[in-house]
Every structure is written in structure tokens, then in C-alpha cells.
Amino acid sequence: MAAAxxxxxxxxxxxxxxxxxxxxxxxxVWQWHNCVAVGVRPSSACAPAELLGRVEAAVSGLREADETWDFGLLDA
Incomplete structure (x- = not known):
């Protein structure tokens, strides 16, 4: 099998x-053109909305001015 x-x-x-x-x-994480999408699965001890806010804050330094970033939850 070939290495990824x-x-x-x-x-x-x-x-x-x-x-x-x-x-x-x-x-x-998915990236295409000027769009980036980040999906996360929260632990059972986290409020999903609060976690998404913390994830968005964590990656804010990577954002470019002309990009659109979307954040969401992954299915279990």
C-alpha cells in the first residue's frame, strides 16, 4: 500500500x-479556492457551540483577509 x-x-x-x-x-479540515471548512467532534463533556467558538479563536491567526472560514460539527 502506498504511503499517504x-x-x-x-x-x-x-x-x-x-x-x-x-x-x-x-x-x-477542507480547503478549496478561498474557502476553508473545519469540522470537529466534541467530547461528551463539552457544549458544542462553546467548543466551536474556541476552535474558531484558536485558528484565527491563520486566516487570510480574502478567505471564508466555516466551522461545524462532525457526525458521530
Missing amino acids: APLPPRIRRTLELVYGVPGVTAAR
Whole structure:
């Protein structure tokens, strides 16, 4: 089986920051054109809306002025 291609540095850094937020049990990041989407699965001890706010704050430094970022919850 072939090894997976390495993640682009920006996606890897986004995942590092997202997984650094307490309460995140899973995360996915998608990027296309000027859009980035971040999906997270919260732990049972976290309020989903509050967690999304903390995730958004954690990655705010990566945002470019011309980009749209969306945040949401992953299905269990």
C-alpha cells in the first residue's frame, strides 16, 4: 500500500491548533479556492457551540483577509 501524501503545511498547522483545543476528539479540515471548512467532534463533556467558538479563536491567526472560514460539527 502506498504511503499517504503529506499534508500541506497550512492544513497540518490548522489541525495542530484545532486538536490543541480541549474537548476536540476528532477534526477534519477542507480547503478549496478561498474557502476553508473545519469540522470537529466534541467530547461528551463539552457544549458544542462553546467548543466551536474556541476552535474558531484558536485558528484565527491563520486566516487570510480574502478567505471564508466555516466551522461545524462532525457526525458521530
